[in-house]
Amino acid sequence: MPIYDQTYRKYEARGPMRSVRFWPITREALRLLLAKKAFLALWAACWLPFIGFVIYLWGVTQFAQAPQVAEMLPSGAQVFGRYFHFQILLVFILSTFGGAGLIANDLRTGGILVYLSRPLTRRDYVAGKLGVLLGLDLSVTLVPALLLYLVALGLAPDRYLVWSLAYVPLAITAYALTLSLSASLLLLAISALSRSARVAGIGFFGLIIALDIVRGVVGAIYRWPGAILLSLQANVQAIDNALFGIEERAYSIHWAYPAVVLTVLGLACLLILRTRVRAVEIVR
Amino acid sequence: MAEMTAAALVEFQDLAVSYGPVQALVSVSGAFLPGPTGLLGPNGAGKTTLLKTLLGFLTPDAGRISAFGLDPISQPLEVRRRIGYMPEVDCHLPGMTASAFVAFAGELSGMPRDEAISRAHEVLYYVGLGEARYRTVDTYSTGMKQRVKLAQALVHDPDLLLLDEPTNGLDPEGRTEMLDLIRDISARRQMSLILCSHLLRDVEAVCENVIVFNLGKVAAQGAIAELTGPRRSVFEVRVKGDPAGFLTDLKDHGCEWTEGEDGYRVFLTDGQGPELLFRTARECGVQVRHLRPGTQSLEDVFLSALGHQVQA
Numbered sequence: 001m002p003i004y005d006q007t008y009r010k011y012e013a014r015g016p017m018r019s020v021r022f023w024p025i026t027r028e029a030l031r032l033l034l035a036k037k038a039f040l041a042l043w044a045a046c047w048l049p050f051i052g053f054v055i056y057l058w059g060v061t062q063f064a065q066a067p068q069v070a071e072m073l074p075s076g077a078q079v080f081g082r083y084f085h086f087q088i089l090l091v092f093i094l095s096t097f098g099g100a101g102l103i104a105n106d107l108r109t110g111g112i113l114v115y116l117s118r119p120l121t122r123r124d125y126v127a128g129k130l131g132v133l134l135g136l137d138l139s140v141t142l143v144p145a146l147l148l149y150l151v152a153l154g155l156a157p158d159r160y161l162v163w164s165l166a167y168v169p170l171a172i173t174a175y176a177l178t179l180s181l182s183a184s185l186l187l188l189a190i191s192a193l194s195r196s197a198r199v200a201g202i203g204f205f206g207l208i209i210a211l212d213i214v215r216g217v218v219g220a221i222y223r224w225p226g227a228i229l230l231s232l233q234a235n236v237q238a239i240d241n242a243l244f245g246i247e248e249r250a251y252s253i254h255w256a257y258p259a260v261v262l263t264v265l266g267l268a269c270l271l272i273l274r275t276r277v278r279a280v281e282i283v284r
Numbered sequence: 285m286a287e288m289t290a291a292a293l294v295e296f297q298d299l300a301v302s303y304g305p306v307q308a309l310v311s312v313s314g315a316f317l318p319g320p321t322g323l324l325g326p327n328g329a330g331k332t333t334l335l336k337t338l339l340g341f342l343t344p345d346a347g348r349i350s351a352f353g354l355d356p357i358s359q360p361l362e363v364r365r366r367i368g369y370m371p372e373v374d375c376h377l378p379g380m381t382a383s384a385f386v387a388f389a390g391e392l393s394g395m396p397r398d399e400a401i402s403r404a405h406e407v408l409y410y411v412g413l414g415e416a417r418y419r420t421v422d423t424y425s426t427g428m429k430q431r432v433k434l435a436q437a438l439v440h441d442p443d444l445l446l447l448d449e450p451t452n453g454l455d456p457e458g459r460t461e462m463l464d465l466i467r468d469i470s471a472r473r474q475m476s477l478i479l480c481s482h483l484l485r486d487v488e489a490v491c492e493n494v495i496v497f498n499l500g501k502v503a504a505q506g507a508i509a510e511l512t513g514p515r516r517s518v519f520e521v522r523v524k525g526d527p528a529g530f531l532t533d534l535k536d537h538g539c540e541w542t543e544g545e546d547g548y549r550v551f552l553t554d555g556q557g558p559e560l561l562f563r564t565a566r567e568c569g570v571q572v573r574h575l576r577p578g579t580q581s582l583e584d585v586f587l588s589a590l591g592h593q594v595q596a
Contacts, residue, residue: 007410008409010473017365021392024391032380108378110371110374110375114377114389114392115392116339117339117367118364118389119362119364
């Protein structure tokens with residue numbers, strides 16, 4: 001029997017075009033990622049600092065006397081800022097493993113044509129891929145930090161349930177978005193420049209480390225506080241310090257400078273994405 | 285042209301597209317009618333550029349193109365929604381099974397998730413991958429990858445199917461099966477399709493109409509039956525004796541010829557008839573042992589359109 005004796009139904013139920021067209025891209029990529037046990041383990045590992053901070057808060061509030069609690073817990077919103085210090089590197093690692101192949105693999109296997117020949121714009125495609133990384137990164141920054149805030153309110157209401165700290169949820173949201181967007185855009189841009197997930201991953205993580213080393217060397221030689229502007233990690237940490245009131249001598253520069261650097265970096269990444277996705281369409 | 289374009293699915297008029305300084309399409313005009321149409325031409329002729337312009341990927345420098353009455357430049361999403369595209373290059377998403385991949389393609393085309401999953405299974409059975417649909421596409425052979433590419437183009441039941449070199453990399457048996465499948469899509473499912481290929485036999489096997497591209501221009505277009513139909517001026521001739529003088533004399537009379545497996549195919553000029561062949565044979569001392577009105581093959585049309593002269 002010829003293979004084509006099998007048939008399929010006619011599909012005539014074309015409805016109006018979806019308004020949120022990027023969602024299937026995000027959902028399917030997340031599904032594939034979370035199906036990998038090793039990746040799930042990595043994601044779970046990113047919650048370890050949260051567990052550590054909860055234990056710390058619980059221990060201090062349970063076992064220390066009232067005056068000691070004040071000494072052992074950082075003042076104001078600093079505890080959340082300190083928590084984010086741990087998350088910066090974890091976010092970079094999680095992004096590397098989760099997102100290095102997002103565009104690179106599509107370029108290598110021609111999968112990008114599957115997207116671009118559909119009723120999707122290039123913006124939908126990039127938004128779908130960005131959604132994957134933002135989803136991952138926010139799940140280990142925004143979600144645990146807000147939970148930590150709730151835990152802090154529950155365990156030490158006299159220290160944290162005060163008007164002066166009412167801005168903390170907003171600060172957490174703003175910082176989690178800053179960190180996640182910076183890492184996601186940079187990684188996507190690097191992924192779009194390569195056809196190999198491995199090269200993109202090494203490129204991204206190598207760039208982060210290399211820039212931090214350059215920042216350290218330049219800062220040490222010239223004693224110039226502006227050296228932090230050379231490093232992505234230092235820029236986001238400077239924003240973190242500014243938002244949560246942490247004072248560190250190495251980060252004494254005004255927060256507006258790192259904010260400008262991160263904005264310019266983000267725009268440059270968007271430009272790369274725009275150019276690369278367009279170029280693929282034409283060259284192929 | 286006006287008649288031809290009345291029911292055309294796709295029309296293009298004075299279309300010019302360039303990649304920087306390179307002109308890929310030079311003021312081309314034509315139309316794709318409902319049914320199977322072949323898009324022929326050597327590499328770099330402009331076939332894929334036309335398909336990409338039709339999908340709204342490229343913006344023309346001049347001229348206009350329309351599909352289903354829509355402008356692919358200003359309404360690319362509406363146009364792509366009604367088109368299924370099977371690219372020439374390999375295309376799959378790493379780590380995905382065929383069923384997940386085809387369902388995902390359906391969803392990207394705007395289908396609800398449940399419907400897309402259900403149709404993915406049907407379409408994979410249709411293209412002959414029913415048993416292998418839960419395997420990841422990365423593990424497929426070239427032939428299976430071609431079929432899954434066809435399935436992802438079919439899943440949303442498009443009004444027009446663009447097939448870019450669908451038999452690339454297939455062995456003879458796989459090629460025959462793929463062509464059978466394409467013929468079935470066109471004949472039984474009444475789906476219009478554009479078969480872009482450099483293989484004349486593939487186009488001849490499937491298509492009713494053809495557009496030949498060369499150097500970014502339309503070199504010939506029309507129904508294959510008309511382009512290759514019987515012509516009084518083409519004859520298959522077999523002679524006994526030394527044919528060299530006979531052929532030289534025919535050339536002197538302005539005729540052209542090609543050598544076949546068993547004789548010659550002689551192209552007479554307008555106003556000439558078979559009596560010229562008999563007269564020339566008599567003058568050259570050869571006997572005409574076989575004479576039959578011939579038909580132009582698609583290859584003749586193709587070569588002629590490309591400016592390759594038959595031997596003269």
